Amino acid sequence: MGENSYTQIDRLKDILKDKGYKLTPQRRAIVDIIIKNQGNHLTTEELYNLVKKECPEIGLATVYRTVLLLEEMGIITKLDLNDGCSRYELVNEDESHHHHHLICTDCGKVIEVEGDLLETLENEIELKYKFQIKDHSLKFYGLCSECSK
Template structure:
């Protein structure tokens, strides 16, 4: 029982086939979880814990291989945080660049920043250095609202 519409599935099949992959039931289950979990920045282990409920025969190695494959076809992006864990999110094809992230150093919460804050800086860099920027990744580290309030009450 797939949650993705037929158009999205067809696009996935084409992307995978172009790279020599097939859309197996296990891969489909993982992709559906990623789509359902948009904005959650899941680790491979968290993804595994969620996907093994509807797909108990799946192994952690399959999840890791599928994540690697999904990165290769640019369906997902990897976000590496200070805690050493890689987290994954759906690649939003509508964005020119990846969005920015606010990462709480206390609780590990990840907040997505809507909008690209660096357009004018990019233009300046491209002009000055004659360098065509295609993408960037920006992470801001600090304290989220809840941890800031806790810090004030301590």
């Protein structure tokens, strides 16, 4: 993972530079936390609390602005898990689709489903409805293994 996160930071620097932004220490700290917590689907507030440990002087407004900027640039994507919070995850260049998520209605744990199981279904929908699908998002609600004991 170590090597991969360097290429992500480098890619990010290039994207920011192309759009006329700098990777400031605050932005870098925010991106580092997002990369370190890949798969954890952090809210902006959770992100802020983690970044504050690295940069005590950072303000919540800066974190909000950076999250919006990163989302606008397609570096992170917003996940709405129907709990009233916007959560974010890194956009993986190698994946053409989002992951699917399992959401525990008891403890709120979010589990990512690896692999895209919907390709066949997508192809059928595209053919049957002559509808060109660009992306999809799938959420399953239920109980995780801990809560169903």
